[in-house]
Amino acid sequence: MNTETIAEELSSLVGNKNILIDYDSRMIYAKDRTQNLIPDPSLIVFPRSESQIISIVQWANHTRTALVPSGGRTGYSGGAVAQSKEVVVSFDKMNHILAYNSEDQTVRCQPGVITKNLQNFALENNLYYPVDFASSGSSQIGGNIATNAGGIKVIRYGLTRNWVYGLNVVTGNGDLLHLNKGLIKNASGYDLRHLFIGSEGTLGIITEAIIKLSTLPSESKVALLGVQEKNTMVEILNIYRKDLQVTAFEFFSEAALKHVMCESNISHPFKRAMPFYILLEYESSEFNDEVFLGLTESCINSSSINDAIISQNMAQYKYLWSLRENISMSLSKYLPYKYDISVMPSKIPVFIEEIEDLLNKTYPDFEIIWFGHIGDGNLHLNILKPVELKGSEFFEICDEMSDAIYSLVNYYNGSISAEHGIGLLKKKFLRYTKNDVEIGYMREIKKIFDKNNIMNPGKIFDDS
Amino acid sequence: MKVLVAIKRVIDPYVKIRVKQDHSGVETQNVKMAMNPFDEIAVEEAIRLKEKGLVEEVIVVSIGDKSVQETLRTGLALGADSAIHVETDQLFSSLLIAKILKQMVQKTGSQLIILGKQAIDSDNAQTGSMLAALLEWPLASFASKIMLQGDKCQVTCEVDGGLQTVELTLPAVITTDLRLNTPRYASLPNIMKAKTKPLTVIPFNSFDISPNMDMHTIDVSPPPVRKAGIKVASVQELVEKLRHEAKVLL
Numbered sequence: 195m196n197t198e199t200i201a202e203e204l205s206s207l208v209g210n211k212n213i214l215i216d217y218d219s220r221m222i223y224a225k226d227r228t229q230n231l232i233p234d235p236s237l238i239v240f241p242r243s244e245s246q247i248i249s250i251v252q253w254a255n256h257t258r259t260a261l262v263p264s265g266g267r268t269g270y271s272g273g274a275v276a277q278s279k280e281v282v283v284s285f286d287k288m289n290h291i292l293a294y295n296s297e298d299q300t301v302r303c304q305p306g307v308i309t310k311n312l313q314n315f316a317l318e319n320n321l322y323y324p325v326d327f328a329s330s331g332s333s334q335i336g337g338n339i340a341t342n343a344g345g346i347k348v349i350r351y352g353l354t355r356n357w358v359y360g361l362n363v364v365t366g367n368g369d370l371l372h373l374n375k376g377l378i379k380n381a382s383g384y385d386l387r388h389l390f391i392g393s394e395g396t397l398g399i400i401t402e403a404i405i406k407l408s409t410l411p412s413e414s415k416v417a418l419l420g421v422q423e424k425n426t427m428v429e430i431l432n433i434y435r436k437d438l439q440v441t442a443f444e445f446f447s448e449a450a451l452k453h454v455m456c457e458s459n460i461s462h463p464f465k466r467a468m469p470f471y472i473l474l475e476y477e478s479s480e481f482n483d484e485v486f487l488g489l490t491e492s493c494i495n496s497s498s499i500n501d502a503i504i505s506q507n508m509a510q511y512k513y514l515w516s517l518r519e520n521i522s523m524s525l526s527k528y529l530p531y532k533y534d535i536s537v538m539p540s541k542i543p544v545f546i547e548e549i550e551d552l553l554n555k556t557y558p559d560f561e562i563i564w565f566g567h568i569g570d571g572n573l574h575l576n577i578l579k580p581v582e583l584k585g586s587e588f589f590e591i592c593d594e595m596s597d598a599i600y601s602l603v604n605y606y607n608g609s610i611s612a613e614h615g616i617g618l619l620k621k622k623f624l625r626y627t628k629n630d631v632e633i634g635y636m637r638e639i640k641k642i643f644d645k646n647n648i649m650n651p652g653k654i655f656d657d658s
Numbered sequence: 659m660k661v662l663v664a665i666k667r668v669i670d671p672y673v674k675i676r677v678k679q680d681h682s683g684v685e686t687q688n689v690k691m692a693m694n695p696f697d698e699i700a701v702e703e704a705i706r707l708k709e710k711g712l713v714e715e716v717i718v719v720s721i722g723d724k725s726v727q728e729t730l731r732t733g734l735a736l737g738a739d740s741a742i743h744v745e746t747d748q749l750f751s752s753l754l755i756a757k758i759l760k761q762m763v764q765k766t767g768s769q770l771i772i773l774g775k776q777a778i779d780s781d782n783a784q785t786g787s788m789l790a791a792l793l794e795w796p797l798a799s800f801a802s803k804i805m806l807q808g809d810k811c812q813v814t815c816e817v818d819g820g821l822q823t824v825e826l827t828l829p830a831v832i833t834t835d836l837r838l839n840t841p842r843y844a845s846l847p848n849i850m851k852a853k854t855k856p857l858t859v860i861p862f863n864s865f866d867i868s869p870n871m872d873m874h875t876i877d878v879s880p881p882p883v884r885k886a887g888i889k890v891a892s893v894q895e896l897v898e899k900l901r902h903e904a905k906v907l908l
């Protein structure tokens with residue numbers, strides 16, 4: 195079907211004001227934060243209601259048109275990228291918080307609600323939405339659910355999955371399902387809600403969510419710890435975790451910090467640079483502050499930590515966090531090849547060592563940037579493109595490198611994607627995390643919800 | 659030579675200020691507090707002078723209830739040598755504070771006083787100049803650069819439309835502006851050290867100063883709520899509204 199006909203037919207469903215077809219919009223809306231994929235959608239449609247979504251999906255089944263759900267487009271896996279004339283379904287116009295239930299401390303929201311807006315809404319009601327990361331000012335709840343987003347507070351509050359108490363979805367077949375309806379307990383057979391969480395738009399469209407909010411945490415403090423060795427970090431975490439409520443435990447290297455300092459034009463937080471840093475956030479009180487100081491002092495005495503600075507006010511709190519949060523953005527101009535790997539936290543030390551050995555031996559010329567949610571066993575290893583290599587050449591070499599790195603992931607029973615998803619970028623490596631039998635079941639599940647394979651086809655695995 | 663740095667505990671500048679129900683002031687219960695940012699710059703400058711070997715001792719002083727001791731400890735963690743807490747539950751005007759500071763200057767034998775140019779809560783920008791007047795010492799306000807040499811001090815001051823460089827002969831009073839320096843972070847070893855540094859408490863009533871308020875707060879009210887904007891459908895409608903409702907177009 196040609197684009198004009200598609201536009202005409204969709205206009206009759208949603209009105210022509212809710213369709214964009216121009217070149218610029220197509221380039222913007224059919225792409226996430228991945229940098230090496232070229233978008234080529236047919237057009238973008240902006241449904242304004244659940245019923246419009248149902249009619250769009252029914253139309254897509256009827257016409258066998260592929261749909262790509264597109265949220266805040268902050269994904270790093272190509273999940274929201276349309277490359278073969280698909281219709282992009284954007285939720286920008288379904289961005290309302292529909293209801294707030296103060297007794298249950300839940301909110302009902304449309305998929306296009308920006309993550310930060312939900313966080314702010316919670317704060318206005320003296321509550322807290324704990325899923326947070328550097329892109330929360332752009333990402334959407336629907337996208338967060340479709341990727342089961344993690345972020346910087348997972349160590350304390352878990353992933354997006356923990357906070358989704360109900361979901362409305364329109365399956366690829368066009369059926370509207372009301373899943374779990376906000377219940378805390380519900381033992382009535384398969385909990386399909388959890389299949390849709392993290393499904394990357396391949397099973398259906400999330401049209402509404404009931405999100406649980408948390409009570410407000412007490413004031414927190416953040417410290418930046420300078421360490422010599424990255425393989426002691428899990429040990430250090432365990433020392434703190436025994437006596438303190440740790441709410442974040444992030445790590446990054448001096449190399450990462452240098453890029454942030456350069457990009458944001460700020461000076462070094464420490465007098466003397468250290469190879470690695472841990473950003474530790476904990477729930478503060480007079481008592482906890484003493485505990486924290488005591489633990490840190492003994493770590494310094496035993497040389498597992500070399501130096502530490504602690505936020506004394508909110509400006510410093512924000513500044514220290516910005517050192518961690520601005521890493522991704524400060525690297526993007528280098529066209530980095532991004533890893534989002536995970537293993538059990540206890541395996542982190544050996545795992546890091548082996549990866550480092552491998553990279554040093556095989557790719558000594560590549561600049562390697564380490565950072566990640568180390569408390570969750572999640573490493574965001576970034577390899578920067580050397581200027582002399584073309585993007586395509588670089589990514590080709592990196593794909594080779596991935597086979598070696600992912601073999602290690604496989605050996606340590608880890609995952610090739612901790613939180614960004616598989617999308618387009620990592621599907622050829624999926625077998626390092628899931629075996630053929632498991633992938634076979636996944637394919638069958640997709641077929642049940644999406645008989646005609648119209649929902650984000652080619653994402654997670656190739657069409658069979 | 660001793661440097662005295664006056665610091666005030668204020669609501670953290672990042673906190674959204676809420677006016678009390680009865681309009682008697684702003685809400686401070688369970689609100690995050692911090693060192694006045696300009697005072698932080700003053701502490702940093704004093705410590706830098708000490709690190710350069712230009713002064714021997716940095717003393718921080720704060721006036722207020724027991725909680726200001728936490729702020730003083732921050733000053734000590736940044737590198738001050740000792741702290742003085744003038745204890746009172748009352749909230750004083752700039753003039754009363756200046757009177758107390760004058761006596762502290764004399765008690766400690768300080769030759770240089772550095773203060774923030776203003777406290778971000780009351781925004782008066784008066785204490786430093788009042789203190790200089792009471793002491794009859796020279797004053798350089800809104801400093802963005804300080805060069806100390808012997809008993810001479812060259813200070814670059816931010817004035818309307820430019821910079822003014824003045825030379826003072828010590829003893830003198832200086833108030834700090836934003837560009838003077840970037841305060842350092844409190845490192846853990848220094849926070850630990852700060853715990854054992856001397857912090858002297860002096861009750862306000864041991865001063866020969868009348869606590870009679872020379873200033874009374876009558877009412878504190880929040881700014882009027884802004885009216886929500888409206889969306890217009892066309893440029894014509896916009897022009898129409900600007901002309902007839904907002905009356906900004908002829």
Ligand SMILES: Cc1cc2nc3c(=O)[nH]c(=O)nc-3n(C[C@H](O)[C@H](O)[C@H](O)COP(=O)(O)OP(=O)(O)OC[C@H]3O[C@@H](n4cnc5c(N)ncnc54)[C@H](O)[C@@H]3O)c2cc1C
Nearest residue numbers: 265266267268269273327334336337338340344345395400
């Ligand atoms: C600077 C930066 C930092 C980041 N840090 C983190 C981090 O710490 N942790 C983390 O987990 N992620 C992180 N991310 C990745 C990204 O922000 C998350 O994956 C986020 O959840 C994506 O949300 P989105 O709305 O942008 O989704 P998009 O990128 O638009 O889409 C993601 C996937 O969800 C699908 N989708 C979107 N909306 C719907 C819907 N309504 N129904 C069905 N499917 C839908 C899309 O088809 C796609 O497959 C980061 C990204 C950036 C740029």
